[in-house]
Amino acid sequence: MARPREFETDRALERAMGLFWDLGYEEASLARLLKTMKITRGSFYKAFKDKHAVYLSTLERYDKQEVGATVAFLGNPENGSGRERILNLFNKIAQVAENDGDRLGCFLCNAMADKAAQGGEIEQRLQAMTLRLETAFRNALQDSYGSGLSQAPDNWTEETARGLLALYFGMRVLGRAGLAARMARDCVSQAEQLIDTAVTANAGQDPAKG
Structure with a gap:
């Protein structure tokens, strides 16, 4: 039977997004990211692999929640x-x-x-999010x-x-x-x-x- 994770992924990603949102990618060091997400280094690498993967996950989260709502x-x-x-x-x-x-x-x-x-x-993810918004404006205009x-x-x-x-x-x-x-x-x-x-x-x- 698989062991449950020591943290909730959604909450950890929400905290990570807040840090990236406030500081940007470069300034959000791994040490600060771990502290903000409230997870251990071992749990971090098991779940996300690296900081780049976490950043992509936070962009996907924002895309689904905020961009999707708009x-x-x-x-x-x-x-x-x-x-x-x-x-x-x-x-x-x-x-x-x-x-x-x-x-x-x-x-x-x-x-x-x-x-x-x-x-x-x-960059590809950001362009896709931007295109979604542009398309939504265009469709509203046509409607x-x-x-x-x-x-x-x-x-x-x-x-x-x-x-x-x-x-x-x-x-x-x-x-x-x-x-x-x-x-x-x-x-x-x-x-x-x-x-x-x-x-x-x-x-x-x-x-x-x-």
Whole structure:
């Protein structure tokens, strides 16, 4: 009969993610990682092999929990039209920023700025997470304006989705820097203008009817 592990993997990974989130990959030494995860060196190597494997596991965890929740929100018709879903998402981020500054920011944003993101499996994982978000924005746009996109260029939704993604990441970075509370509402306004101006120009549809 197999012996139970001396720790709970989920809790250990949650603690590890918090450390990587706060310090980054390079600064999170193995000694500090073991202390934060509250496991022995032997248990660590049996379960995770090395720090790189733990980092990938924390990215996968964030992808399933946070990125997955955002993608699900943008794709759920019960949350309104595609336009409404997008703007509600930005408003939620703005609200967090206004309430507590959103100092935690976004783990994906932090990871993309980390040296560990330069090549290899980590870079591939980050690109896949980013593409999931971009696709969610694009699908929400098409849900809202599908009937009016026949006259628009083929790359309209792709360009607009990427602009929204850049705004989304920008708001999360500003939050970590303590600036989002002052700028959040302007970012929401820019998101709204980005959607409505492009649709009006390219499809001739009234955004308010989306």
